Amino acid sequence: MEDHLHSFVCPITHDVMEDPVVACDGHSYERASISMWFRDNNTSPITNASVHHKHLIPNHTLKKAINEFRERFAPFFDTESSTAALPSGQVLPMLEALPERGTFLYIVVHQPMPVYVAPSFITAQSTMLLVDTIVLGKERLYGEDNVIFVELSGHHEGQYVHECTRDGSPCLQRLEVTETSLAFMVTSPAPLSLWPSHAVPSSTLYKAYPYDVVSIEATIRDLNGRMYGRLEQSKLWACLDRRHFTELDIEFTPELYLLKQETELRSNANRTNLGVPLLALPAYSIVESDAMFMLRADDSPSSSTSIYVRTTASHGGGFVRGWVALPSSLSMHAPPPRLAEGPAGKHIQLVLQQAGAVALVLDEVQESGDVSQRLITRNLPRRFERQLLNCVQRGRRIHRMALGPRGEWYCSGARPDGSGECCWASGDLPARFHADMQPNSLVSFGGDNEYAMVLGTGGVSSSNVSTKLLQNLTKARRVHMMLLARYGGYVIKDNVGMDLSCLDPAFEVALKTPPRGAGQVCSGTSRAYYLRRMGEWIVGNVMYIYIYIFGR
Secondary structure, eight states: OHHHHHTTBOTTTOSBOSSEEEOTTSOEEEHHHHHHHHHHOSBOTTTOOBOSOOOOEEOHHHHHHHHHHHHHTGGGOOHHHHHHHSOOOOOOOOOSOOOEEEEEEEEEOSSOEEEESSSSGGGEEEEEEOTTOEEEEEEEEEOGGGOEEEEEOSTTTTOEEESBOTTOOBSEEEEOOEEEEEEEEEOSOEEOBSSSOTTSOOOSSOEEOTTOEEEEEEEEEOTTOOEEEEETTSSOEEEOOTTTEEEEOOBOSOOEEEOSSOEEEESSSOOSSSSOEEEEEOTTOEEEEEEEEEEESSSSTTSOEEEEEEEEEEETTEEEEEEEEEESOOOBSSOOOOTTOSOGGGGEEEEEEGGGEEEEEEEEEOTTSOEEEEEEEESOOHHHHHHHHHHHHTTOEEEEEEEOTTSOEEEEEEOTTSOSOEEEEOTTSOHHHHHHOOTTOEEEEOSTTOEEEEOTTSOEEEESOOHHHHHHHHHOSOEEEEEEOGGGOEEEEESSOEEEESOOHHHHHHHHSOOTTOOOEEEEETTTTEEEETTEEEEEOTTOOEEEEEOO
């Protein structure tokens, strides 16, 4: 008889219904109780789903059945006794602001727990969750008797468990999730599951295989000390025991990497089926890492090494973060120059002297953004030429060079990444010059043992130059171009402008009235009165014949 009474009982009041009505969720309720429920809620009290309307339809058939049952079994039936047959308890106080959505992890404690269709004890299913099972929830809400229920995610999606009993005894213990960044290599086939628990079935679609790598974004530990990790940008969990996984060392220092070819950005460091392709990064893109680890194919010294880099890329008006796998390569200290960055004149260095002494250095910007240098020399002092060739052979990039009328010289260079800066000079220069010189200094030599040197770190060193030139060099915040000419002449271009003194008239006119569209002067050399502009060269010999070469 008690089984029959369940269909007569209101799911909200747990009393036999007097005026049953049908709501839009298809279930029957006592009119007064469901009307009160709908005043405060827009969901079904049983399914917790949103309702499309709140119209109530009288359930005449059920009301008639209740009346017939009451008449037929009057000696055995009354409201109080039927209510007493159903479990009920005290109503717990509402101490939290619920519902609350998020990711919640619990472990079942004390005794097995059934799974519920709705946040109500009368909807219990036959499925039982064993003690020590870790469950994953997505929403906490109040259910029957103000008991807090948790809507499950992953396994048993959309069903419920309760945090405590009606009297407040705990049924679930909360586990804390630790946000982290870890990487592991798989050493043996490892099962994956939607819950971090040994008590639930593993996924039949996904598994981690030997020699795969996986990146982990969160971890938890169960009451027995086992650690589980959630795969990055995934709902899958793995038990991170030493039988299946070996942890890899991750570096979090930002580094720059140049992609030599189109590279796929994936949601996980895994390159098989566990990392979802996000987008393709074009060849010669520069990416900045926020995490990186290296993986060697085997323990032999000659084995290949792969680099896994996590980076953020712009996409569709937003940003996506993922992993790229690169062959072994060195990171860059700074981005390479972009193609056609700045005027062509800035990629040319030239020194000229009498007797046909020439040194020409051309910076050639490759399609990849790398810069290589082409060196052309003729009739240079032997040690100067040998030093320039030595820079090229050792992979150094020549940054500055100068050649004087008596064969004195200076040059400076560094590795392509900017490290290892060095400078060299001829032995016939004064000891003070050697003591003061620095890498990447702007140097010009004149007659009568004149020289001026704007040091790479700031400051000026000079000998026998005019007071006005020395004052200009000292006051300038930045010197772009400097040239010592014969008879004490000079030209200097700094952040203020250009200052000229005692130059050959034709050369001075070329400086003051450049051809239309020639750009700004960026360097020069004496004796042949060569002048290089940003975008063109102007070369004049002692007979004041000028040749214009446009380098745009």
